[in-house]
Amino acid sequence: MNAQPKSNGSNGRCTCQRGAEEALCESEERFRSVVESAIDAIVLADQEGNVISWNRAAHRLFGYTAEEVAGKPLTILMPARYREAHQRGVERMRANGGSRVIGKTLELHGLKKDETEFPLELxxxxxxxxxxxxxxxxxRDITERxxxxxRLIQAEKLASLGTLVxxxxxxxxNPIQGILGMAxxxxxxxxxxxxxxxxxDIIGYSKHIATLVHDFACYARSNAHEDEVEVDLCERLAEAVKMVRRCPHFGAVEVVTQFQPIPRLRARRVEIDQIFxxxxxxxxxxxxxxxxxxxxxxSQSGTLTVRISDTGLGIPKELRRQIFDPFFTTKEPGKGTGLGLSIVYQIVNKYGGTIGLESEEGQGAxxxxxxxxxxxxEETHDGVPGPYYGRRADGACAGSR
Amino acid sequence: MECQDPITAGGQMGRVLVVDDVAVVRKSIRATLANAGYDVVEAENGKQAIRILQEQERAEPVPINAILSDLRMPQNNGTELVAYFRRQYPAIPVVVLTAYPDVELAVSLMRQGVMDFLVKPVLQNELLAVVKKAVEQQGRGKQQG
Structure with a gap:
């Protein structure tokens, strides 16, 4: 923590002896001890955005020693794509002292001394x-998390694929039976x-199978490299109903759709599919x-709303706070991973949205x-990227959550 | 090839009730069985099947010689439907024709008295062999009764 501005002595330790000065030194020593022993990297910067303090964990995480970063701009710790926006945020903060990100936790990417990127929570x-x-x-380095x-998302996706298969x-x-029989x-x-x-008949049902396989392939395609596109939520919701309708548990459920034309949403289609x-x-x-x-x-006043209602058992009041938690499930062991709604919540948050639940026990949800x-x-005015990158730290969720 | 109304057609081999919600499946099975000399009665769900059986029960003797039934159909639990067939019409052999290769289910249904469990797509020869066996079994049952 050699970059701390008010340290006395060459080794960074306080050498004062008496009175108020002594108390101040003790306080500073306590602070230093806490900072130095912290598992998380703790970095302090001045109003220009230059590093003034750097603890051991920061050294371990980024690879720079305190001496190497002292006085250097924080931008050396972030990928190039964040830098311009960060600088604008620092300048704005200096000009009017306002910021939407202060006091919040954000998920971003950091840049190590060896130029490798890693996900972090700030x-x-x-x-x-x-x-x-x-x-x-x-x-905090959140690479492992x-x-x-x-991995869990992939596992959940495979599980839902199993159901769809x-x-x-x-x-x-069924159409193959028809095709074979006709042939x-x-x-x-x-x-x-x-x-x-x-x-x-054979041609018609062959085309039908080709469409099914195409739909299925779209769902199953790895989402790792899919770009964001303008997604038609009505189309994806209808497609999701079609997909689930093929599942064995669909039974005799009656489907009622009320789609109003709504603007498209910029998102990765596979993630919107997963929500629905x-x-x-x-x-x-x-x-x-x-x-x-x-x-x-x-769609109303720039807000796109999607409602999915059932007439099922409903969700008991005492469970409503937990339903979006990972691994929470009311199903029998082995029947559900408890990740479905958690993933929904995560994706909705990723796109800056909210999800709410209304339910009465025995009267559906x-x-x-x-x-x-x-x-x-878009980059926010605070120098960090917008909701695409940043998890909403307030965990905004309407309804009873 | 002419597909007559199977209820009125005079099949030599026997009369088979085909229960399946997918029209193309009924159509191909009907044509296959009709070509082989069977009458085919079609039902697209369990409710229709039960009504047909109840109506034909009034005739003497019961004209349905075998039931070929799907398991998963809208508005019906196929397993319960098959159990109903076995309970109400124990003399009529039931063959299940399903799109799901589920061994446990097959075993369970066979224990309930289902004569055979076919998984779609099934070849014409295999289908005809099983239906023939079912109709013959029903005939033997009648002779013994």
Whole structure:
């Protein structure tokens, strides 16, 4: 922590002896001890955004020694794409002292001395003295957490794929039965009109299977490198209902759709699909094969709203706070991972949206997902990227959560 | 090839009730069985199947010789439907034709008295062999009764 501005002595230790000065020194020593022994990197910066304090954990995390970073701009710790926006945020903070990110926790990427990037969680603070405004950043490496999250998401996706595959068997094997049957009949058939009729059936059902496989491939495609596109939420919601309808547990559920034309949302399609497939699956499972599934979209004052309602068992009041928690499930052991709604919550948050729940026990449940129509990836005025990168630290969630 | 109304068609081999919600499946099975000399009665769900059986029960003798039924259909639990067939019409052999290759389910249904469990897509020869066996079994049952 050699870059601390008020340290006395060459080794950074306080050498004062008496009275108020002694008390101040003791306080400073305590502070130093806490900072130096912290597991998280703690970085302090002046109002210009230059490093003035750097603890051991910061050294371990970024690879720079305190001497190497002292007085250097914070931008050396971030990938180039963040730098301009960061600088604008620092200047804005200096000009009017306002910032939306102070006091919040953000997920960003850091840049090590060896130029490698890593995901980090940053808690920002600020304080003022007669010398100006100073910043504190507590930084945690979340590489492992992100990797674990990715693995769990992949596992959940595979689990939901398993359910869909079972449903696909019905959708594919039935037309194949027709195709095979018709083809075998044609072999011995001599009437040209009948041959033509069966051939047309074969063509029609082959096309039907091709469409199914295409839809399925779209869902199953790895999302790792998919770019954001303008997503039609009505289309994706209808597609999700179609996907889940193929699952064995869909049964005799009645589907009611109320789609209003709404602006497209900029997002990765597979993630929007995952939100809707998970919510629709959840609704259908709550009804145990019988009931009414209502899916609706609407747009008002720049807010895109998607509602998914069921007439199932509902969610008891005492469980409503937990339903978005990872691994929380009310299903029998082995029947559910407890990640479905957690992933929904995570993706909705990623796009700056909110998700709410209204439910009465025994009277079904309604999940309401809302996004801002203009969610395009933009840098905020605080020098950090917008909701595309940053988790909403306030965990905003409407309804009873 | 002419597909007559199977209820009125005079099949030599016997009469089979085909229960499946997918029209193309019913169409191909009907044509296959009709070509082989069977009458085919179609039902697109369990409710229709039960109504057909109840109506035909009034005839003497019961004209349905075998039931070929899907398991997963809208508005019906196919397993319960099959159990109903076995309970109400124990003399009529039931063959399940399903899109799901589920061994546990197959075993469970066979224990309930289902004669065979076919997984779609099934070849014409295999289908005809099983239906023939079912109709013959019903005939033997009647002779013994």
């Amino acid at each position: 808690s920002l603070g600020t304080w003022k003295t007669k010398d100006g405004t100073f910043y504190s950043g507590i930084i 992100k990797q674990l999250q990715d 079972s449903g696909m068997a019905h959708e594919i094997n 075998e009949l044609i072999v011995d058939e001599t009437d040209p009109a009948t041959i033509k009729e069966y051939t047309q 497939v998970n919510l629709v699956t959840n609704a259908v499972q709550a009804m145990d094969g019988r009931g009414r599934l209502e899916v609706a979209t609407q 309604t999940f309401t997902v809302q996004f801002h129509a203009d969610n395009r990836r």
